[in-house]
Amino acid sequence: MLNRFITMQRRNPYPLYWLLRRVQPVLHFSRYDLWFATRYDDVKKVLADYEHFSSDFRRAFRPGEELDQSSKVSLIASDPPVHTKLRGLMTKAFTPKAVASLEGRIGELTHELLDQVDAVGQMDLVQELAYPLPVMVIAEMLGVPAADRGQFKVWSDAVVRSADDIFSTAQDAQGNREGSDAPLGAGEMGRYFAEIIKQRRAVPQNDLISGLVAAEMDGEKLSEWDLLDFCSLLLVAGNVTTTNLISNAVLLFLQHRDALEAVRENPALLPDAIEEVLRFRSPVQFMFRISSAETELGGRIVPPEQRVIALIGSANRDESQFEHANRFDISRKPNRHIAFGQGVHYCLGAPLARLEARVALNILLERLPNLARSRSGALPPTDGVILHGVKNLPVRWDARPKVVTV
Numbered sequence: 001m002l003n004r005f006i007t008m009q010r011r012n013p014y015p016l017y018w019l020l021r022r023v024q025p026v027l028h029f030s031r032y033d034l035w036f037a038t039r040y041d042d043v044k045k046v047l048a049d050y051e052h053f054s055s056d057f058r059r060a061f062r063p064g065e066e067l068d069q070s071s072k073v074s075l076i077a078s079d080p081p082v083h084t085k086l087r088g089l090m091t092k093a094f095t096p097k098a099v100a101s102l103e104g105r106i107g108e109l110t111h112e113l114l115d116q117v118d119a120v121g122q123m124d125l126v127q128e129l130a131y132p133l134p135v136m137v138i139a140e141m142l143g144v145p146a147a148d149r150g151q152f153k154v155w156s157d158a159v160v161r162s163a164d165d166i167f168s169t170a171q172d173a174q175g176n177r178e179g180s181d182a183p184l185g186a187g188e189m190g191r192y193f194a195e196i197i198k199q200r201r202a203v204p205q206n207d208l209i210s211g212l213v214a215a216e217m218d219g220e221k222l223s224e225w226d227l228l229d230f231c232s233l234l235l236v237a238g239n240v241t242t243t244n245l246i247s248n249a250v251l252l253f254l255q256h257r258d259a260l261e262a263v264r265e266n267p268a269l270l271p272d273a274i275e276e277v278l279r280f281r282s283p284v285q286f287m288f289r290i291s292s293a294e295t296e297l298g299g300r301i302v303p304p305e306q307r308v309i310a311l312i313g314s315a316n317r318d319e320s321q322f323e324h325a326n327r328f329d330i331s332r333k334p335n336r337h338i339a340f341g342q343g344v345h346y347c348l349g350a351p352l353a354r355l356e357a358r359v360a361l362n363i364l365l366e367r368l369p370n371l372a373r374s375r376s377g378a379l380p381p382t383d384g385v386i387l388h389g390v391k392n393l394p395v396r397w398d399a400r401p402k403v404v405t406v
């Protein structure tokens with residue numbers, strides 16, 4: 001029931017967010033025992049205050065249970081001090097230098113993808129560019145064959161779907177996850193990465209998995225479980241999110257021709273335009289936390305062990321933070337959006353996502369003259385309640401005939 005309502009809202013959740021911020025900024029949905037934070041300051045607090053709002057999602061499905069804090073907890077689902085150690089080790093391999101060095105390769109991959117459609121004059125932007133590009137980039141970065149990317153999509157979609165569990169009761173969620181909740185390493189994706197990790201231990205390469213295997217801090221290294229977790233996290237976190245950033249950007253540019261012409265004429269405007277896309281149509285609409293102690297939030301008392309949804313998509317449209325918040329303005333300054341989160345879990349891949357979007361959009365605008373939507377009407381929302389984007393975006397442009405040399 002709630003899921004159906006959410007699906008309806010997913011195309012345009014903003015009027016509902018607006019209403020909630022005004023009348024019930026911290027809402028307790030008692031039927032599902034869920035709390036929603038919608039105002040900028042409250043959302044920031046939920047994301048950043050790990051002492052009161054834990055990221056340990058296991059609590060959501062096993063309320064009251066004593067949890068093993070010592071190991072086998074994912075980076076994204078851990079709290080300090082475990083999180084501090086994991087993040088420190090992972091940052092050693094996932095460096096800004098490694099990301100920056102990818103710029104040329106991202107350009108080549110974008111050109112390769114556009115070469116396949118350039119002369120045709122039309123494509124589904126999501127399926128033919130925005131989806132394959134981030135998968136190819138992360139596959140190369142990790143050092144796994146790009147040819148396996150069809151398989152990555154299957155795994156990635158399954159993980160995205162599992163996040164929908166947050167809207168189930170503890171009992172339903174347990175039912176949904178039966179059979180698919182195999183320990184990391186036992187499932188197909190785990191076995192796939194376990195084999196590559198084994199190969200890199202034997203013969204290190206110049207790739208991220210080799211870097212992760214070698215990373216060491218205070219004499220400690222990542223365990224096999226941590227390595228598997230990080231590979232799958234990157235594969236999923238780094239993919240669909242960036243897909244939605246690129247397709248949301250194109251969609252917004254097509255709806256705001258003045259912005260499109262401005263960035264086409266002056267690509268130096270693109271980085272700020274991308275920040276505005278991140279604010280205006282945030283690819284990740286929310287993250288959730290579990291309250292670990294009784295806490296005040298927006299004037300309400302949240303009891304312990306409650307699931308709290310921090311609505312990033314709403315925070316980024318909060319009028320108290322952003323003047324004319326519902327206006328898409330690529331010259332907005334300052335633009336303190338929280339599309340990449342806030343606090344210790346701030347997105348590790350933000351520089352990569354920004355780089356991919358900048359390079360891909362730049363090439364796209366340069367190569368495809370008179371870009372426009374090829375069909376009007378509502379577009380299907382992307383899968384996974386956590387994400388905001390479109391599943392398809394058919395576009396057309398003035399095709400240049402292919403030059404055939406004899």
Ligand code: HEM
Pocket residue numbers: 047055075076077087138233234237238239241242245282283284287288339340341342344345346347348349350352353
């Ligand atoms: C537009 C694209 C992206 C968006 C909107 C996005 C959004 C986010 C958000 C909101 C968080 C915070 C999670 C929390 O507070 O619980 C996060 C964390 C994370 N993101 Fe991203 N992300 C994007 C791209 C990427 C990419 C490209 C990668 C890597 C290749 C990546 C890897 C991660 C990781 C590893 C974390 C967990 C960090 C931690 O727990 O310390 N993300 N992301």
